[in-house]
Amino acid sequence: MSFIKKYLPIGLSLFSAAIFIDSLRFKFTDAPETQEIFGRLDAWATSFGADGLFDKTGIFSQYVIGSAELVASILLLLGLLSRFIKFGVLGNVIALSVMMGAISFHLFTPLGTDPNNDGGLLFVMAILVWLSQVVMLWLRRDVLIRLIRKPFSLFAAPLED
Numbered sequence: 001m002s003f004i005k006k007y008l009p010i011g012l013s014l015f016s017a018a019i020f021i022d023s024l025r026f027k028f029t030d031a032p033e034t035q036e037i038f039g040r041l042d043a044w045a046t047s048f049g050a051d052g053l054f055d056k057t058g059i060f061s062q063y064v065i066g067s068a069e070l071v072a073s074i075l076l077l078l079g080l081l082s083r084f085i086k087f088g089v090l091g092n093v094i095a096l097s098v099m100m101g102a103i104s105f106h107l108f109t110p111l112g113t114d115p116n117n118d119g120g121l122l123f124v125m126a127i128l129v130w131l132s133q134v135v136m137l138w139l140r141r142d143v144l145i146r147l148i149r150k151p152f153s154l155f156a157a158p159l160e161d
Contacts, residue, residue, distance in 0.1 A: 005139055012132040013076040013088065016095055019129050020069040027066035030056075033116045038062050044109050060101075068098050086154050089143045092136045099130035 026034045038061065042054035052058045072094040079088010106113050106123045113123040137144055147154060 009088075009136055009139055010080060012136050013080055013091075016129045016132050017073040017076045019125050020073040020095070024066050024070060027062040027069075030062070034062050037111065037115050040111050040115060041105060041109060044111070065098065065101075068094060072098060085140065085143055086147060089137070089140050089147060090154065092133045092140065093144075095129060096133035096137065099126050099133065102126040103130060 025031070038054045038056075041060075042052065042058065045051070045053035054060050054062075056063065058064075072091045075087045075091025076095065077091075078084045079086075079091055103123075103126050105111050106115075106126065114120045116122060
């Protein structure tokens with residue numbers, strides 16, 4: 001096994017999980033930064049008739065997104081154990097999906113790339129986590145393909161090294 005294939009997933013998983021876990025303190029405590037972001041998104045959604053989509057009880061609320069990030073983090077960390085690599089790949093897919101949404105909302109809504117006047121750091125972190133997941137899924141594409149072909153194999157016996 002090459003050095004990159006062995007150690008890069010560890011670094012990328014730890015990086016992505018750290019970004020997600022750090023963001024939870026903002027999302028789960030209803031921090032002003034989170035209120036600003038989700039408030040702008042909710043106002044935008046309301047402008048075309050989707051009232052409450054990003055509200056605190058909406059389907060894309062800060063709590064729903066934060067919960068998805070928490071689940072992704074747990075799965076990414078669990079996937080560091082070779083016995084549970086399938087769960088790590090599921091975490092990669094969830095993380096990629098969440099970040100795809102985040103990047104899209106930054107680019108294609110009034111949210112913009114610098115909603116909190118942080119120099120675009122939040123947007124850059126979303127891109128870096130997204131890129132990390134693309135790399136991870138490429139490195140673990142054999143596991144991903146097996147899971148796509150047999151999705152219930154996630155709950156079968158662990159993969160052998």
